[in-house]
Amino acid sequence: MIKLQNINKVYRTKTVETLALNNINLTIPAGEFLSIMGPSGCGKSTLLNIMGLIDEPSEGSIEIAGQTLPDYNAKSIAKFRNEKLGFIFQSFHLINDLSIIDNVELPLLYRRVGSKERKALAEEALIKVGLKNRMQHFPGQLSGGQKQRVAIARAIVGQPDIILADEPTGNLDSSMGNEIMDILLRLNQEQGTTIVMVTHDESMARKTNRLIRLFDGNQVQ
Amino acid sequence: MVKHIFTLIWNKKKSNFLLFLEILLSFLILFAVFALVIDYLRVYQEPLGFNTENLWIAHLDFDDRTDTLVVEETKANLYRELLSNPDIESVSFADRKSLLSGSSSSWGSDENGFFLQTLLYSSDIGFKKTAELNLVAGRWFNESDKTAKYTPIIINRKLAEGAFKGREVIDSIFTIRKEVKIVGIVDHYNAFGEFEDEDSVALFYEPKESISTPSLYIRTKANANASWEEKANQTIAQITKDKGFVINNLDRQRKEDNKAVWIPMIAMLCICTFLVINVALGLFGILWYNINQRKAEIGLRRTLGASRTDISAQFIGEVLMVVGFAIFVGIGFAIQFPLMKIFDFENINYYYAILGAASVILVVVLICAYYPSRQAALIRPALALHED
Ligand SMILES: Nc1ncnc2c1ncn2[C@@H]1O[C@H](COP(=O)(O)OP(=O)(O)OP(=O)(O)O)[C@@H](O)[C@H]1O
Numbered sequence: 001m002i003k004l005q006n007i008n009k010v011y012r013t014k015t016v017e018t019l020a021l022n023n024i025n026l027t028i029p030a031g032e033f034l035s036i037m038g039p040s041g042c043g044k045s046t047l048l049n050i051m052g053l054i055d056e057p058s059e060g061s062i063e064i065a066g067q068t069l070p071d072y073n074a075k076s077i078a079k080f081r082n083e084k085l086g087f088i089f090q091s092f093h094l095i096n097d098l099s100i101i102d103n104v105e106l107p108l109l110y111r112r113v114g115s116k117e118r119k120a121l122a123e124e125a126l127i128k129v130g131l132k133n134r135m136q137h138f139p140g141q142l143s144g145g146q147k148q149r150v151a152i153a154r155a156i157v158g159q160p161d162i163i164l165a166d167e168p169t170g171n172l173d174s175s176m177g178n179e180i181m182d183i184l185l186r187l188n189q190e191q192g193t194t195i196v197m198v199t200h201d202e203s204m205a206r207k208t209n210r211l212i213r214l215f216d217g218n219q220v221q
Numbered sequence: 222m223v224k225h226i227f228t229l230i231w232n233k234k235k236s237n238f239l240l241f242l243e244i245l246l247s248f249l250i251l252f253a254v255f256a257l258v259i260d261y262l263r264v265y266q267e268p269l270g271f272n273t274e275n276l277w278i279a280h281l282d283f284d285d286r287t288d289t290l291v292v293e294e295t296k297a298n299l300y301r302e303l304l305s306n307p308d309i310e311s312v313s314f315a316d317r318k319s320l321l322s323g324s325s326s327s328w329g330s331d332e333n334g335f336f337l338q339t340l341l342y343s344s345d346i347g348f349k350k351t352a353e354l355n356l357v358a359g360r361w362f363n364e365s366d367k368t369a370k371y372t373p374i375i376i377n378r379k380l381a382e383g384a385f386k387g388r389e390v391i392d393s394i395f396t397i398r399k400e401v402k403i404v405g406i407v408d409h410y411n412a413f414g415e416f417e418d419e420d421s422v423a424l425f426y427e428p429k430e431s432i433s434t435p436s437l438y439i440r441t442k443a444n445a446n447a448s449w450e451e452k453a454n455q456t457i458a459q460i461t462k463d464k465g466f467v468i469n470n471l472d473r474q475r476k477e478d479n480k481a482v483w484i485p486m487i488a489m490l491c492i493c494t495f496l497v498i499n500v501a502l503g504l505f506g507i508l509w510y511n512i513n514q515r516k517a518e519i520g521l522r523r524t525l526g527a528s529r530t531d532i533s534a535q536f537i538g539e540v541l542m543v544v545g546f547a548i549f550v551g552i553g554f555a556i557q558f559p560l561m562k563i564f565d566f567e568n569i570n571y572y573y574a575i576l577g578a579a580s581v582i583l584v585v586v587l588i589c590a591y592y593p594s595r596q597a598a599l600i601r602p603a604l605a606l607h608e609d
C-alpha cells in the first residue's frame with residue numbers, strides 16, 4: 001500500500017518557483033493498477049518520483065508498505081527502493097554498454113546476489129517478457145518495444161511489490177504499446193504486483209483499475 | 222561487483238584503450254627513470270674510502286728531470302718545508318691517477334693461475350694519513366719496504382673478496398705486472414668518484430723519491446688559516462723552480478663531478494613530475510567527462526538501489542581496473558630487465574623501481590579519481606533521469 005498525505009512539491013530555480021504538486025492525498029491499496037493522466041507538465045512524473053523515493057516532497061508524508069520514510073539520503077532508502085520498487089521509464093534508460101542480461105541483473109547486483117543466481121533470475125525475467133533469444137544482445141540492437149520489455153524484465157527481476165511506470169508506452173507504436181500493456185496487466189493479475197502508471201493514452205488507462213487526473217499540480221479526479 | 226566492473230570496461234575497451242596506453246607508457250617511463258636513479262643513489266651511498274675534506278692536490282712535473290738525485294732532493298725538501306707549515310697536517314706523493322682524476326690504468330691476466338683484473342695506483346708512505354684510507358687487515362707501507370725484495374702493495378677489499386676470494390693474501394706473493402707482496406687491505410678505494418662503482422684496486426708502494434708519483438697531496442688541518450695556500454704556493458714554486466702548477470681542492474672537485482650527475486638526474490625527475498601531473502590532469506578530465514556523460518546511468522543505478530558508496534566505488538573501480546591492467550602489463554615488460562639481465566644493474570633496483578612507479582601511479586590515480594567519484598555519488602537520481 002502507498003499512502004501520500006498532503007504532498008507539496010515546489011521547484012525553485014533562481015528566477016521562478018514552480019508548484020509542481022499541490023496538496024496531493026492519495027492511497028493506493030496493494031494489488032491495485034492505478035493510472036495517472038494529465039497534460040504535459042502537470043506533475044505526473046514528479047508524483048511518481050516522489051512515490052519512488054527518488055525525489056523528496058517539499059511537504060507531506062509518504063508511507064509505503066507500512067513504513068514512513070523520512071531520510072532521503074540514507075542507505076536504507078536505496079535498499080528499500082531496490083527491494084520493494086521496480087521502475088519503468090518512457091525512455092527505457094538501459095545502459096548501452098551492458099548486454100541485455102547484464103542490464104536486467106542490475107537490481108540484483110545492488111542486492112548483492114551472487115553472479116550465478118543473478119544470471120538465472122535475469123534469464124527467468126527475460127523469458128517472461130519474451131526475450132529469451134536476445135540475452136546477449138546490446139540495447140542498440142533492439143527495437144523500442146524490445147527495449148521496453150528489457151526494462152520491464154529489469155523492473156520485475158527483483159520481484160518488487162510495486163512497479164512505477166512513467167509513460168511506458170509513450171515512445172512505442174500502438175501494437176508494441178499493447179504488448180507492453182498486456183505484460184503489465186498480467187503481472188498485476190497473476191502476481192498481484194501494485195502498479196502505478198503514468199500515461200497519455202486513454203485506452204491504456206481504461207484497462208487499469210483506477211484513473212486519477214492531475215492538472216497544474218492538483219488532483220482533479 | 223568486480224565482475225560487473227570488468228564487464229563494463231571490457232565492453233568499452235575501445236574508449237578505455239587510450240587511458241590504458243597512457244598509464245602503460247607512464248609506468249614504463251617512471252620505471253626506467255626510477256631504476257636509473259635508484260642505481261645512482263645506491264652507488265652514491267657506497268663509501269669512497271678516502272676523505273676529500275681539507276684534501277688538496279697539486280700535479281707537479283718531474284718528467285724532464287731525469288736526474289733521480291735531483292728529484293729525490295726536491296721531494297725531500299718539499300716534505301720538510303710543507304710539514305713545517307703549522308696549518309698542514311700531512312703530505313704525500315702518489316701517481317696522477319690516484320684520486321678522482323677521471324683516468325685509470327688497469328692490468329689483467331691469469332699468470333697467477335686464476336684470472337685477475339685490477340686497477341693500478343701507486344703512492345708513498347704518507348698516503349694513508351693524507352687520504353685517510355682505512356686499513357682493515359695487514360699493515361701499511363713502512364720504511365723497510367724501500368729495500369723489500371718484492372714490491373709491497375695494498376689492495377682493497379673488493380679485490381680481496383673478488384679475484385682473491387678463498388686465498389691467503391696477506392704476505393703472499395703474486396704477479397701483478399711484476400712480482401708483488403700484498404701487505405695490507407683497505408676497506409674501500411674508489412678513485413672514480415661517488416657515482417661510479419668501486420673496482421678492484423692494487424696500490425703499489427713507490428718511495429717518495431720515485432718520479433712516477435708526481436702528484437702532491439696535502440691535508441690541511443680542520444682549522445687551517447686561509448693563508449696557508451699562499452704560503453704553500455710559494456714554497457712549492459721555490460723548491461721545484463716551477464710555476465706551472467695549481468693547488469686544487471679535492472672536495473670541490475668531488476662536488477663538481479657529482480653535479481654532472483645530479484643535474485641531469487634532477488632534470489629527469491622534474492620531467493617525470495610534469496609527466497605525472499599531466500597524467501593526473503588527463504585522468505581528472507576523463508573522469509569528469511565520463512561522469513557528465515553518464516549522469517542518466519548514475520541516476521538509473523541510484524534508482525535501482527545503488528547507494529552513494531556504490532556509485533563512488535563504481536567509478537573508482539573502473540579507473541583502478543584499467544590502471545591496474547596497464548600496470549600489470551607494464552610490470553610484465555619491466556620484469557624482463559632483471560630476468561634477462563639487460564643492464565648491469567642489481568635486480569633489487571628493478572624491483573624497487575617497479576614498486577615506486579606502480580605506487581606513484583596508483584596514488585595519483587586514487588587522488589584524481591576520488592573527487593569526481595564523490596561528485597558522481599552526489600548526483601540526485603530524479604534530476605539525472607530527468608535530464609536525459
Ligand atoms: N528539476 C526541476 N526543476 C525545476 N522545475 C522542474 C523540475 N522538474 C520538473 N519541473 C517542473 O515541474 C512541473 C512538473 O513536471 P513533471 O515532469 O512532473 O511533468 P509531467 O506531468 O511528467 O510532464 P510530461 O507529461 O511532459 O512528462 C513542470 O512545470 C516542470 O517544468
Ligand SMILES: [Mg+2]
Nearest residue numbers: 044045046166
Ligand atoms: Mg513526465
